[in-house]
Amino acid sequence: MSILEIFILALIQGFTEFLPVSSSAHLILPSQILGWNDQGLAFDVAVHIGTLLAVVIYFRKEVFTLLGAWGASFTGKHNGESRLAWFILLGSIPLGLAGFLGKDFIELYLRSAWVIAASTIIFGLLLWWVDVKAKQVKDEYELTLSNALFIGLSQAIALIPGTSRSGITMTAGLMLGMTRESAARYSFLLSIPAIIMSGGYMALGFLDEGVVVNWSELGYGAILSFVSAYLCITFFLKVISKMGMLPFVIYRLLLGAGLIIFLSV
Known part of the structure; x- marks a missing residue:
């Protein structure tokens, strides 16, 4: 790659992983529109590592607290943090199952610009x-088990390119009465097991390929995605209460409409 x-x-991976605009769609589009070669599984793994480090470091206090509470729950000590940790884990199961069972169908039929255009508009309006x-x-501490499973099921829908994992989980959180800030925080924490599962699956494919990789490309990709993702999380959480979701909805509608026009020409 150049x-x-x-x-x-x-930068696309870093900025769009946590915004409600679909990172998968933006990563597919360069090859669909600009004719770029696929970046390969190794590069995908690298940029996922970068975004994972960004969210873990940004929420490091919460992550350590949740991990400690989750571990203590096995000794019978339960509190709000342990419940939240279990909800994040249980809410990640639908995504893992859907990804494992539906990966072939998704690869064959859903990774197209037309699907991206439609899902970008539909889920943006929602x-x-x-x-x-x-x-x-x-x-997020007022969620129930059924709430967590509902958000987890909605996250599985994000396997459709253009949906946006963060967008659909924030949408589900808002449906349940969460504030924008809490829906965003929960979505970001829920992204940790999601990115681990996605990156782990791609890493297995990368190892099976047995290809020679350019480590400098991977290093640059990981660093750039880390920096952009960290800045994105910081920006989004600071401004979400003031500007709401409308700017992202407008962007999605313009992107979807632009894709339809481009594909129709």
Whole structure:
């Protein structure tokens, strides 16, 4: 890959992984529209490592607290943190099962620009409607098991390119009455097992390929995706209460409409 491709693809992964605009869609589009060669599994693993490190480091206090509470829960000590940790783990199961059982179907039929255009618009409108109508009174510690499973099931829908994992989980959280900030925090924490599963699956494929990799490309990709993802999380959590979801909805609608026009020409 050229330096330009590395730079653009790594920034795309970092900035879009946690915004409700679909990172998978943006990573597929360069090859669909610009004719770029697929970046390969090794590079995908590298940029996923970068975004994983970004969310873990940003929420390091919460992560250590949740891990400690989760471990203590095996000795009978339960509190709000242990419940939240279990909800994050249980809510990740639908994504793992859907990805494992449906990977071939997704690869064959859903990784197209037309699917991306449709899902970008449809789920963007759903996000806008929920953001306007939601009560927004709960935080992540008020979730119930059924709430966690509902968000987890919605996360599995994000396997459709263009849906956005963060977008659909925030939408589900808002549907349940969560505030924007708490829905975003929960979505980001839920992304940790999601990225681990996704990156782990790609890593297995990469190892099976047995190809020679350019380690400098992977290093640049991981660093750039880490920096951009960390900045993205910081920005989003600071401004979400003031600007709401509308700017991201508008972006999704423009992106989807632009894709339809491009594909129709």
